[in-house]
Amino acid sequence: MRRFRVICLFGLTALSSSAYATSWAALPMKVPRFLVDAFAVTIFNGPTVSTYFGTPPQEVDLTVDLATDWLAAYAYDCVLCSGGTSFNALLSSSFQSLNSAWANSIPGFSGTEVMDWVSFGGILNAPGRQFALIDSGANQTLQAAIQSGHLGAFVNPSNDTSPSTHIFSQLYQSGQLLNPVVGFRFDPLNPKITIGALDPADYDGNLNWVEINAPSASFDSLNTFSIDGLKGYNGSFIPFGNNLTANLDSLVSAIAIPSVSTYISSPGFMGPIVNSTMSSGVLAYPCNVTTPYVALSATINGVDYQIESTSSLLRPYTTTSFDGYCSVGIVNKSDTLLPSVSLGLPFLRSVYLAYRFPTDGCPGHYGFAFPTGANRTSSQISQIPASTPTKSAQCLQFTTPTSTPSPYIEVTAQQKLLSSDKYDVYGETNEGVYLVGVDDLSQMDFLAPASAAPAPAPSSSSTEVPMFVPKPTQSSGMYGVFNTPQHGLVTLVGVDDLPQMVWYAT
Numbered sequence: 001m002r003r004f005r006v007i008c009l010f011g012l013t014a015l016s017s018s019a020y021a022t023s024w025a026a027l028p029m030k031v032p033r034f035l036v037d038a039f040a041v042t043i044f045n046g047p048t049v050s051t052y053f054g055t056p057p058q059e060v061d062l063t064v065d066l067a068t069d070w071l072a073a074y075a076y077d078c079v080l081c082s083g084g085t086s087f088n089a090l091l092s093s094s095f096q097s098l099n100s101a102w103a104n105s106i107p108g109f110s111g112t113e114v115m116d117w118v119s120f121g122g123i124l125n126a127p128g129r130q131f132a133l134i135d136s137g138a139n140q141t142l143q144a145a146i147q148s149g150h151l152g153a154f155v156n157p158s159n160d161t162s163p164s165t166h167i168f169s170q171l172y173q174s175g176q177l178l179n180p181v182v183g184f185r186f187d188p189l190n191p192k193i194t195i196g197a198l199d200p201a202d203y204d205g206n207l208n209w210v211e212i213n214a215p216s217a218s219f220d221s222l223n224t225f226s227i228d229g230l231k232g233y234n235g236s237f238i239p240f241g242n243n244l245t246a247n248l249d250s251l252v253s254a255i256a257i258p259s260v261s262t263y264i265s266s267p268g269f270m271g272p273i274v275n276s277t278m279s280s281g282v283l284a285y286p287c288n289v290t291t292p293y294v295a296l297s298a299t300i301n302g303v304d305y306q307i308e309s310t311s312s313l314l315r316p317y318t319t320t321s322f323d324g325y326c327s328v329g330i331v332n333k334s335d336t337l338l339p340s341v342s343l344g345l346p347f348l349r350s351v352y353l354a355y356r357f358p359t360d361g362c363p364g365h366y367g368f369a370f371p372t373g374a375n376r377t378s379s380q381i382s383q384i385p386a387s388t389p390t391k392s393a394q395c396l397q398f399t400t401p402t403s404t405p406s407p408y409i410e411v412t413a414q415q416k417l418l419s420s421d422k423y424d425v426y427g428e429t430n431e432g433v434y435l436v437g438v439d440d441l442s443q444m445d446f447l448a449p450a451s452a453a454p455a456p457a458p459s460s461s462s463t464e465v466p467m468f469v470p471k472p473t474q475s476s477g478m479y480g481v482f483n484t485p486q487h488g489l490v491t492l493v494g495v496d497d498l499p500q501m502v503w504y505a506t
């Protein structure tokens, strides 16, 4: 029934691409090698995944956000949007405007509701997919947190429409996904996302599944689950109360806890750090003599997940650092709302994450394991989860893929505009570059080699213009040649065929 509805909605497009075999896609993500200072808010630390929009496809690097559900691409002509890629609606033959403002628009971050073809790797396709086309991005907080576009990777169970309209649900309902599951590696070693299956080669140890609780509206984040607590250097829980809740946040570069003061109150928690400091609310450790180790683990369902110090919790020493100190990505939770702990990028870069999104009868679950290749001991990897979720048998049994589908090499709309040959750049000794639109100038032979140009008759005077009877391809006027003396005036080939461009008339 569902499948029938989807095909009706998307009409011929769906039928023609109804190679809708059950599949999955593994796509590389881009993440920074180091997380930088928590207070340098204008630096983008986030993960992005390359996605295709439109016909022919345009490549847009969407910022992956685990906590919300909206899909957006930044418009090519967006004012003050950040990031290196965008979507140009004018280049897409399947683009449709829905003539309404994006529902979540705020001043400084707004757009319109639109529809177009959206694809992951050319393997998983959502034709006629609704998304927000952001055309104004002046909000500095969002500029720093979200670049090029947004893949909200949370299927919101408390929103009546989100569970069925989310792009993950849509791909699953149309029969394209092997399983209703997504895998993430946010670590710099092998950052990737798998949609439709979990790749056993991506993780070590048991998947430790926890149910995502549907919390009340008083929570400031919806992708919340229970954790046992946070452990410090000596392996004891830091006293933040019982029955802690936590969320995952891929847009923030720190771990937010109820009280940094409690953590640094004892070497038992923070470790043997001498002369730590709090400078404008940011914790920092001396790092110009030795490299300190930031000790923090999150314990989930009985399993300890060590959070990486190098390149994640401990920030590099830079010119903006407090003299001799490196800042540490552990901050106070900014409000007293639940969840009490927010596990940001330092945690996400330390684990393998699986997301079983909600479908009929099955709530959402997160599963945690250890990323393969990470520096973990066998006793860490062999930890056993304390309990199994109640709906495990019904909701957490997945088909393991037998092979990895290769992403199609799509020729993107941007690539189609590029020239087939490279052109040297004046004053540059590097290899030439591809140019936009140059192949469309194929009629104009003005840069033809000198031998191809008709030889001008010798002349006693170079001041009379025109000097020659114009031949079909020879210019009637004379043109100065860059970097030659006055007498270097020449006629050019084909220039008269360019009547609109009066770029160097003499």
Ligand SMILES: *[C@@H]1O[C@H](CO)[C@@H](O)[C@H](O)[C@H]1NC(C)=O
Residues within 6 Å of the ligand: 107, 108, 139, 140, 141, 142
């Ligand atoms: C920028 O966006 C954030 C997040 O939506 C919001 O909290 C903040 O108020 C906005 N800032 C301005 C100046 O509008």
Ligand SMILES: *[C@@H]1O[C@H](CO)[C@@H](O)[C@H](O)[C@H]1NC(C)=O
Residues within 6 Å of the ligand: 069, 070, 103, 159, 160, 161, 162, 165, 166
């Ligand atoms: C529910 O989700 C839909 C689709 O993502 C979105 O358009 C709508 O604004 C959401 N509603 C609320 C109340 O969040």
Ligand SMILES: *[C@@H]1O[C@H](CO)[C@@H](O)[C@H](O)[C@H]1NC(C)=O
Residues within 6 Å of the ligand: 242, 243
């Ligand atoms: C914590 O949760 C357990 C089990 O859910 C419950 O028995 C206990 O009373 C809770 N403790 C507190 C302090 O809320």
Ligand SMILES: *[C@@H]1O[C@H](CO)[C@@H](O)[C@H](O)[C@H]1NC(C)=O
Residues within 6 Å of the ligand: 234, 235, 236, 266, 267, 268, 269
């Ligand atoms: C770890 O340090 C804390 C704070 O000093 C202390 O309360 C706790 O007993 C210590 N745990 C162990 C195992 O030493």
Ligand SMILES: *[C@@H]1O[C@H](CO)[C@@H](O)[C@H](O)[C@H]1NC(C)=O
Residues within 6 Å of the ligand: 274, 275, 286
């Ligand atoms: C800590 O501060 C004291 C006094 O300012 C100083 O003598 C000592 O060298 C410092 N230690 C480190 C590790 O920076």
Ligand SMILES: *[C@@H]1O[C@H](CO)[C@@H](O)[C@H](O)[C@H]1NC(C)=O
Residues within 6 Å of the ligand: 258, 259, 260, 261, 278, 281, 282, 332
């Ligand atoms: C962090 O929170 C604790 C507990 O509420 C408070 O004592 C401390 O002053 C806060 N620190 C900062 C830097 O805001």
Ligand SMILES: *[C@@H]1O[C@H](CO)[C@@H](O)[C@H](O)[C@H]1NC(C)=O
Residues within 6 Å of the ligand: 288, 289, 323, 324, 325
């Ligand atoms: C390290 O930084 C501290 C604090 O700013 C400073 O006193 C000390 O001289 C520095 N040491 C070296 C070796 O640079």
Ligand SMILES: *[C@@H]1O[C@H](CO)[C@@H](O)[C@H](O)[C@H]1NC(C)=O
Residues within 6 Å of the ligand: 375
């Ligand atoms: C691996 O982790 C151990 C501590 O758990 C540390 O001593 C060692 O230096 C780490 N090795 C690498 C290559 O990071």
